[in-house]
Amino acid sequence: MRVFIDTNVFLDLLWKREGFLEDSLRVFDLAVDGVFELLISDLSIANIKYITRKDYPVEKFYDVMSVFRPVFTIVPVGENAVDKALALKANDFEDALQYFSAVQFQANFLLTRNIKDYAFATMQVLTPSDFLKRYFPK
Secondary structure (H helix, E strand, C coil), X not given: CEEEECHHHHHHHHCCCCCCHHHHHHHHHHHHCCCCEEEEEHHHHHHHXXXXXXXXXXXXXXXXXXXXXXXXXXXXCHHHHHHHHHXXXXXXXXXXXXXXXXXXXXXXXXXXXXXXXHCCCCCEEECHHHHHHHHCCC
């Protein structure tokens, strides 16, 4: 099974967002345990660096990423995803890029806390909480 995570799921971990941290941690723990392969786009890594630039000094960013890096497979967005996102003309272009990146790498699920921006999706798009409740209940 391949599970693609949107930028906001990883940010929940970094910022220890109340109400979201536990589910994101559990998703990562399942990936560490080899239950599924966790995918993230190269675009997300760049976005994470940009978004956290004020909270994370450069050294801290590299330290944190080196800890988490072995947990996920980084997949490129690439030309195909860009072309499909442009053709789709979605309200949120970045989310369309994420989605088509997930599709081209045959993800079974896309996890995000921003479900509404993926209304066009044909693959299952779930919050980490809903994903865990459906497929990995405690």
